[in-house]
Amino acid sequence: MRPTMRDVARRAGVSLKTVSRVVNGEDGVRPDTTAKVNAAISALGFRRNDIARALRGGKRTRSLGLVIKDVANPFYSQIARGVEEVARAHDLLVISGCSDEDPARERHLIRSLCERRVDGLLVVPSGTDHRYLIPEISMGTPAVFIDRPPEEALEADVVLIDSVGGARTAVDHLVRHGHRRIACLSDLPGIFTASERLRGYREALGEHGVPVDEALVRPGRHDVAGAESAMAELLALDDPPTAVFTGNNRLTVGALRAVQAAGAGTALVGFDDLELADMLATPVTVVAHQPVEMGRRAAELLCRRMAGEELPPQRVVLPTHLIVRGSGELPPP
Amino acid sequence: MRPTMRDVARRAGVSLKTVSRVVNGEDGVRPDTTAKVNAAISALGFRRNDIARALRGGKRTRSLGLVIKDVANPFYSQIARGVEEVARAHDLLVISGCSDEDPARERHLIRSLCERRVDGLLVVPSGTDHRYLIPEISMGTPAVFIDRPPEEALEADVVLIDSVGGARTAVDHLVRHGHRRIACLSDLPGIFTASERLRGYREALGEHGVPVDEALVRPGRHDVAGAESAMAELLALDDPPTAVFTGNNRLTVGALRAVQAAGAGTALVGFDDLELADMLATPVTVVAHQPVEMGRRAAELLCRRMAGEELPPQRVVLPTHLIVRGSGELPPP
DNA sequence: AGATGAGATGACAACGTTGTCGTCCTGAGA
């Protein structure tokens, strides 16, 4: 159905190779020949077959693979946006997929991407063991990890957010506003950022000499509904928390819903900024960061690797900043 | 660097073709041979080269192209999510790119996708002329349009939202709550959904015998900042509107900001739902719809086309529904 | 006129895989 260079050549009355030269803008073709070839190309609607091109060239497919958790989550879609910007600048295409935090799905995706010979991989890793990537990397498909590091054994670049620092800032802020009973909602403990933020929470409390009440720590919540019910339970305690730190945007939304439903005046600081956070009845204080920039930085690192640059594995940690809006400054009752 | 089937064959002491058989699970290979080949495969870390496979097979690359406006916008990222779900079910990979509403960028993207021989295209079209897609479609790369139809001349499937109906519902709702001076913020007039929603606005006013005050109609706003300043201008009029209909999620956010900044009690109904819309000081009444479902339906249509099904061009129009939350029910002063 | 060289063009192989077809071997049946 689709014409090949051979068809174009036949129609233009030249050889296959001459068509190739014209298509690739090589010189050494007479203007009139070029014109004949171009006429044939547009008459037939020829499009160079990049599949064959990549095969013959033996090397670059000019594409990179991106594995995130869920593109519908603004955090990840912003990462994707940053990646896309850099890809565009380098004339690369992005093949992306969602792991939904399922290691098997992630592995299947990465396998498919490698089979398609993407030039590089950007991964927000889900499982705990990514050693299966070692052969891929050593065989020339570089990988950069985003938001979570791989295992020690795996030498690869990684771009992170300062989760511990951000969490400490959040909890410190709440303590300074007079809170002692501060709850923490966090994601599944297997997720690096979740455990790091929980660690930051504990560290900040420790620094202020506030004992951690384990009844107020609710890990393992990974969606809005889970966070909402956990927060509702916390508010129903005999001695409920006066403040809460939420470990990501999903959990913040869930907690906000529960607090509002209970009509409670619980103080809240959330990790990740939210659109409209400043417009709620009580504007939401958050630990903000730069997800788009994280995608950009990761993609740029990857491009350098793809260009063959040899560096020791890089570890980029992007800063967070507290945005004070109101919910984090509510006093204890 | 990466081993080929030939390398595996050499190592296993069999022929290339036998490796191919094992890799593809064909029968007619003795168990002990299969074992030898599999051993060689894992020893070498062999991954079948899908580039070569697609070239040789001559047909399917098992990938589809997705062109949206901006993956960081929740509306489009939800569409992408729906597409990804269907792609996953069909074992397809998604190559996506953002046009940023730039026809040249869109065309470049689509050209690249066709050169990579994606099996099908999903496009939220940006420009006005998509006839350049006709040869691609007729040469076997089916296309399905999302959110906006292509020109008349282009026979292709399209999945839309009932923009006119949704806008009419919104404006009708405002009129029924006593408003007569109802403003409208809408996107660039060249965008199908923008003009459709503006049309719905005019129709609804007309039905109620309310004359359209062109001073209250502000088209051509395409981001939060533009909407915010337009809304601020409207509020500064001698005879400001008592209500506003906003044509998409960006414009709703901008208008909300301006209304809140001015401390105005302007009623508002927005097209597109927003996360946290129910939790604002004045919860936001919206015309909601199903972007994820739109992505799914489009991808499913595309898969049917890719499977070779011949149907007349389909036009799917997904319904909207009004979610009453408060901002749309504010009375005029 | 013949040699020379530059510029234009073409023939051919190769990238890694799979479809087609041919060959070889084994065991069953005559």
Add this chain to the structure above:
DNA sequence: TCTCAGGACGACAACGTTGTCATCTCATCT
């Protein structure tokens, strides 16, 4: 023992492109 069928496996071509090298055509110079 010979034939034959069928299973197991291999040789070869082809997919569409590009790198390498060869060839061909003139215009120029001696």
